[in-house]
Amino acid sequence: MNYKQALAFLSARGNEVQAIHLGLHRIRAVMRALGDPHRAPATLHVAGTNGKGSVAAMAESILRQAGLRTGLYTSPHLAEVRERIRISGRKVGPARFASLMTDVGRVEARLLARGALDVPLTFFELVTACAFLAFAEAGVEAAVVEVGLGGRLDATNIVRPRVCAITTISYDHQSLLGDSLAEIAREKAGIVKRAVPVVTSCRARPALRVLRARARALGAPLLEIDRSCRTRLRGERDGRYRFDLETPARAYRGLRPALRGEHQVRNAAVAIAALERFDAACARPAVVRRGLALAAWPGRIDEYRARRRTLVDGAHNPEAVEALRRYLEHRRVAEIHLVFGAMRDKEIGKMGALLFPLARTIHLAPLAGPRAATATEIAARTPRFADRIRLHTSARAA
Numbered sequence: 001m002n003y004k005q006a007l008a009f010l011s012a013r014g015n016e017v018q019a020i021h022l023g024l025h026r027i028r029a030v031m032r033a034l035g036d037p038h039r040a041p042a043t044l045h046v047a048g049t050n051g052k053g054s055v056a057a058m059a060e061s062i063l064r065q066a067g068l069r070t071g072l073y074t075s076p077h078l079a080e081v082r083e084r085i086r087i088s089g090r091k092v093g094p095a096r097f098a099s100l101m102t103d104v105g106r107v108e109a110r111l112l113a114r115g116a117l118d119v120p121l122t123f124f125e126l127v128t129a130c131a132f133l134a135f136a137e138a139g140v141e142a143a144v145v146e147v148g149l150g151g152r153l154d155a156t157n158i159v160r161p162r163v164c165a166i167t168t169i170s171y172d173h174q175s176l177l178g179d180s181l182a183e184i185a186r187e188k189a190g191i192v193k194r195a196v197p198v199v200t201s202c203r204a205r206p207a208l209r210v211l212r213a214r215a216r217a218l219g220a221p222l223l224e225i226d227r228s229c230r231t232r233l234r235g236e237r238d239g240r241y242r243f244d245l246e247t248p249a250r251a252y253r254g255l256r257p258a259l260r261g262e263h264q265v266r267n268a269a270v271a272i273a274a275l276e277r278f279d280a281a282c283a284r285p286a287v288v289r290r291g292l293a294l295a296a297w298p299g300r301i302d303e304y305r306a307r308r309r310t311l312v313d314g315a316h317n318p319e320a321v322e323a324l325r326r327y328l329e330h331r332r333v334a335e336i337h338l339v340f341g342a343m344r345d346k347e348i349g350k351m352g353a354l355l356f357p358l359a360r361t362i363h364l365a366p367l368a369g370p371r372a373a374t375a376t377e378i379a380a381r382t383p384r385f386a387d388r389i390r391l392h393t394s395a396r397a398a
Contacts, residue, residue, distance in 0.1 A: 001098050001101055001102045001105070002095075002098050003094035003097060003098045005098070006097060006098040006101035006102070007081070009101060009105060010081065010101065010123060010126055010127070011123075013120070013121070013122055013123040013126065014122075014123065015123070015370055015371060016075075016076070016122065016123035016124045016148075017149070017173075017371060019122055019123065020122060020124070020149070020176070021119060021122055022149075022150070022153035022154070022176070023153055024153060024155070024157060025118075026117055026118070026119070026121055026125055026155075027121070027125050027128060027129060027155040027158055028158055029111055029116055029117055030104065030107055030108060030111065030117075030121065030125075030129050031129065031132065031158060033107045033110070033111060034103070034104070034107055034129070034132075034133055035136075037132045037133045037135065037136030037137070038132040038135075038136075038158055038159050039159075039160060040135065040136040040140070041071060041135050041136070041140040041141055041142060041143040042141065042142050042143070042162045042278070042279075043142075043143045043144075043145055043159045043160070043161045043162060044056075044059055044142070044143070044144045044145070044161060044162065044163050044164075044165065044274055044275070044278055045145050045147070045156065045157075045159055045161035045163075045164045045165070046059070046144065046145065046146050046147065046164075046165045046166075046167070046274075047146075047147040047150075047151040047154075047164070047165070047166050047167070047188045047191045048147075048165075048166050048167025048168055048169060048188060048201075048202075049167070049168050049170045049171075049172050049184070049188075049317065049319060050167060050168050050170065050317065050319050050320045050323070051167035051168055051201065051263065051266070051267045051270070052146050052147065052167045053074050053146055053297060053300070054259055054264060054267040054297050054300060055165055055167055055267050055270050055271045055274075056072060056074055056144045056145075056146045057074070057259075057295050057296065057297040058257060058259070058267065058268055058271040058291065058292055058295045058297075059144050059165075059271040059274060059275055059278075060072040060086070060089075060144040060295075061089075061291040061292070061294050061295035061296075062271065062272075062282060062283070062287060062288055062290075062291030062292065062295075063142045063144070063275065063278075063279075063282055063291070064088060064089055064291070065287050065290045065294065066279075066281065066282035066284075066287045066291075068141045068142045068282065069087070069088055069138070069139060069140055069141045069142070070086075070087070070088055070089070070140060070143070070144065071085075071086065071087055071131070071134070071135035071138070071140035071142070071143040071144070071145075072085075072086040072087075072089075072143075072144050073085060073086075073128070073131040073135075073143065073144070073145045073146060073156070074086075074146045075124065075127070075146065075148045078298055078299045078314075081097075081127065082094070082097050084127055084131065085097070085100075085127070085130060085131045085134050087134065087135070087138045087140060092134055096134070097130070100133055100134055101126065101130055103133060104121075104126060104129045104130055104133065105126075108121055108126075122155075124148050124149075124155055125155045128148070128155040128156055129155075131145075142278070142279075142282075143159075145159055145161075147188075147191060149173055149176065149177075150173070150176065150177050150184075150187035150188065150190070151166075151187050151188045151189065151190040151191040152186070152187045152188075152189075152191070153187075153190070154190075154191075157190060157191055160193070161191070161193060161196055162196070162277075162278050162279075163196065163197050163198075163274050163275075163277045163278045164191050164192055164193065164196055164197070164198045164199070164220075164274075165198070165199045165200070165270050165271070165274040166188055166189070166191070166192075166198065166199075166200040166201075166202060166211065167200070167201050167202070167267065167270060168201060168202060168204075168319060169181060169184055169185050169188055169202045169204055169207035169211075170184075170204065170317065170318070170319040171184070171317065171318065171319075171347070172184075172316070172317040172319075172346075175345065180206065181204050181206040181207045182206045182207065182209070182210050184207065185202075185204075185206065185207035185208075185209075185210035185211060186210055186214075188207075188211075189210055189211050189214040189215075192211075192214050192215055192218055192220050193218065193220065194218045194219060194220065195218070195219050195220060195221075196218075196220050197220065197221045197222075197223070197274075197277040198211070198215055198220050198221070198222045198223070199222075199223045199225070199270055199273045199274040199277065200222065200223070200224055200225065200270070201224075201225045201226070201266050201267070201269070201270045202224075203226060208224070221277075223248070223273055223277075225266060225269050225270060225273065228247065228248050228273075229245060229246060229247050229248075229269050229273060230245070230246045231243050231244065231245050231246075231265055231266075231269060232244045232245075233262075233265070234254070236262075236330075238260075239260035239261065239301065239303065239327065239331060240256055240257065240258065240259070240260055241256070241257070241261075241262055241264065241265050242254060242255065242256040243255055243256075243265050243268075245268070245269055245272060247269075247272065247273050247276060249276045249280070249283075250276065250285065251285075252272065252285050252288055253285070255268060255288065255289055255292055256289075256292065256293060257292040257293070257295060258292065258293055258294065258295050258296065259295060259297055259300065259301070260300075260301040260302075260303065260327065261300075261301045261323060261324075261326075261327045262326065262327070262330070263323045263326075268292055271292075272288055275288075298312075299312055299313065299314045300313060300314060301313050301324065301327055315351070316342065316343070316346055316351075317346065317347065317351070318347055318350045318351055318354060321350075321351045321354045322354055324355065325354050325355055325358065328358055329358070333358075335360055336358050336359045336360060337359065337360060337361045337363065338355065338356070338358075338359035338361070338363065339363045339365060339395060339398045340352075340355070340356075340362060340363070340364055340378065341364070341365050341366055341367040341372065341373070341375075341378070341395060342367070342372075342373055342378060343367065343371040343372055343373065344371055344372065344373040344377065345371060346373075348373060348377075348378055348381045348382065349382060352378070352381065352382035352385065353382075356382060356385045356388070357385075359388065360388070361388055361390060362385055362388045362389045362390065363389075363390050363392055363398040364378045364379055364389060364390070364392065364398070365392040365393070365394055365395045365397065365398040366393075366394070367395070375391040375392055375393070376391060379391060
């Protein structure tokens with residue numbers, strides 16, 4: 001396959017949420033046939049409802065600054081699928097991606113022909129297999145792997161992590177993960193392994209009870225950020241916060257993540273505490289300070305200047321929208337013109353109630369993909385803002 005053919009091969013699997021088949025037997029079979037490449041690097045496994053991508057990005061940046069050859073696997077992608085697989089900070093090239101997809105596709109075809117797979121791999125399983133193969137073949141020493149959805153039955157959950165991190169737990173994907181925080185937490189806690197250290201920033205009590213019980217049952221040392229770490233804000237400039245952190249192991253002074261928003265202080269604390277358990281030598285204060293300052297995570301309170309000052313954020317559930325709202329309120333932006341789109345299965349009414357009051361005008365537009373709500377559907381679920389709403393056929397038109 002060339003790159004164009006690899007993309008077509010992948011897209012033929014359908015939408016990665018709508019066509020999802022949760023379970024580990026398919027990815028295990030494919031990995032076994034490829035020589036179990038997922039076992040090659042030491043791995044930090046990251047789950048949670050919000051913040052897991054930011055934690056993964058900061059952890060990988062710190063590990064890279066410590067001199068390790070790193071792999072980073074995240075999802076979803078912002079612009080192109082190759083963003084999901086990064087080696088030493090760089091996304092895999094088109095030819096390499098096509099080669100990986102070819103190798104995985106051949107193994108899949110062979111297993112299907114032998115009846116060793118019940119159904120073809122999903123979109124997410126294919127890309128996950130490519131990531132593990134890429135890391136092994138590139139000699140990655142430390143991999144940071146973000147869960148795609150949930151945890152227990154997510155395709156990434158075949159790794160044998162050195163450390164697990166679980167960020168916040170709140171409501172999202174309830175149709176797949178459950179309607180209560182306890183049910184959702186059980187899915188997230190599925191990444192916890194016997195005797196493997198766990199770090200969490202979860203605050204929701206029903207979810208915390210589940211995490212504690214799971215860790216206790218498996219003898220997994222659990223560090224809760226709110227119980228065991230102390231942060232002290234020292235200042236803010238351009239939406240980026242400077243802070244001090246004390247963990248049970250070390251004190252860090254003058255940390256300033258490149259990622260914007262006060263919530264990134266907690267995400268940074270999770271990344272640091274997890275890396276202290278991953279490899280203490282990689283969590284030296286100077287290395288941590290440099291890694292946080294150089295971390296990049298596009299599309300998350302991502303501010304730039306075009307013809308007008310512009311901010312892009314991928315918040316897609318009420319908890320994430322609340323973080324965005326706090327950021328905007330703190331920045332005291334005088335005039336906001338909001339372009340908003342969402343998937344049909346998201347809590348659009350709740351998100352609108354949090355965010356729309358801040359905007360002078362609200363421009364609704366559909367996202368790409370079959371799950372996207374139309375502008376009319378979004379407007380129908382946020383009727384009290386009708387006088388400020390404008391409908392558009394695309395984000396570009398908005």
